[in-house]
Amino acid sequence: MMKLYNFGVLWLLLLPLAFTSFVHANEAIVNLHLASPSTTDTPRNHYIHALLTLAFAEQGKQVNFIYSIRPMNKKRVVEELSKASSINLAWLSLPANSYPDLHHTSLSIYQGLHGKRLLIINKNQQPRFAEISTSAQLKPLIALQKQSWSDYDVLIRNGFTVNGELDYKGMTRALETGLADYFPRSVSAIAAEVTKLQHQNLMIEPTIMLQYPSHYYFYTHKQNDALLMELEAGLLKLQQNGKFEQLYQQFFGEKERDLALSSRKVFHLN
Template identity: 50%
Template sequence: MNRAILILLMTFALSSLQAFCHEQIVIQLAKPNHTDAVKNQYIHDILDKSFAAMDADVVLLYNVKPMNNKRIVEQLSHNKTITLAWLSLPHEHADSLVKTTIPLYKGLHGKRLLIIRHEDQEKFSGIKTLADLTPLVGLQQQSWSDYTVLKNNGLTVNGELDYPGMVKALETGLGDYFPRSVLAIGTELNRLKQFNFVIAPNIMLQYPSDYYFYLSKENQHIRDMLEQGMQKLQQSGELEQLYLQYFGDVEKQFSLKQRHIITLKNKE
């Protein structure tokens, strides 16, 4: 009798464990701050393949309202509305959040090209140093990580405008340049093709910037699962294949190796 009960209990425990392992996990993501932004398929592929490598049933859903990075960190810290985000954050947030350990973009987010007016190409072709750039007015939002980096390096930055306002300021000459990631500038210029904008010739701003997946401490188990899945993808070479699939042509497209680099410090 005791043996039968023991077998029954073991069977029940095993079935409960299997049910838990295959329980569907819903992960809420922050909606991009620009309502017309396309889904980041690279990030989705990493998440899908990493969780699949752990045999986890995960559904990715976007939060209804757009959020900037400050709001995202706040919501993550309190484990509200969103579960996970990919961010580049200073070390001060380490106490309230947990993160994965593999950089998502290999530092490409720290490479910045400048969107300028077409007629200003000659002016920018003469810029070689940080001091050359200092008298000109850059455009960023204060909530964006670039704003702090640019200001800390002594550059003049207007951070008071929303995105349409920055575009208008650049168009009318109230701002001189709009630094954008090499990963996004192609799409962004295409979206702004009605304006007479181009990429500043010959130069590139660069500073240390690595993106990781961040989660609330309450979701440590999801972080651990994601970390293990990413490690498996890295070991199999699939993570590198994904990177090359999406970003292998970036250096060639914008001639990054031929550009003069203006190095910025990034105090983290």
């Protein structure tokens, strides 16, 4: 059986194959050319690895993950995927019909989890937030986001007050000093984030959740539709046999329970 490789020099050796999802239908190896994370301290996505591995296993395939040498941010990922060049698969949340050359799978990878936002606040402000029962009460308070982040546009369109001028360190400092009121962050990352900020007087606000539609799908260039069809078939099998939900609960179920998502006041945003 073909030996499985990962990263490094193999990228150079297999570059001519970067545009090919899998060479022949009877081969048991699927080469997935993925973008390296944009920052060196961002770990590889173990949930995505596990999901892809299971989905292709349902189709009788093994997966060979090959990462780009150069890191890519989201903009670069979309550009490279649109050219059908160095990568052949990515997981993205994109506006519908915004990239006609890119096709995507039908199942929401994170089941809408990335559209759920909790608030990092100053610990001294907890009683104030506990009294908030409507989004109208929250809107005059100053939220923090970068203007280049998708949440910034969502909050602005929904009438929230947002400071988008600060870098990350400046945001946490603004919360500490009272220059801002809250910092919406993804449910999937907020616990680890606050742990890193434990030396500051910050906490996860325990009663409020912002939620808006945000779904991630696997995307590829239309030239790689054979790859996409294979992946789609595997994902649907995982959904039908319950393994999709089992994997999601394995990675995110405890996190959702620890953050008490089901008992929070949910403010739905467009």
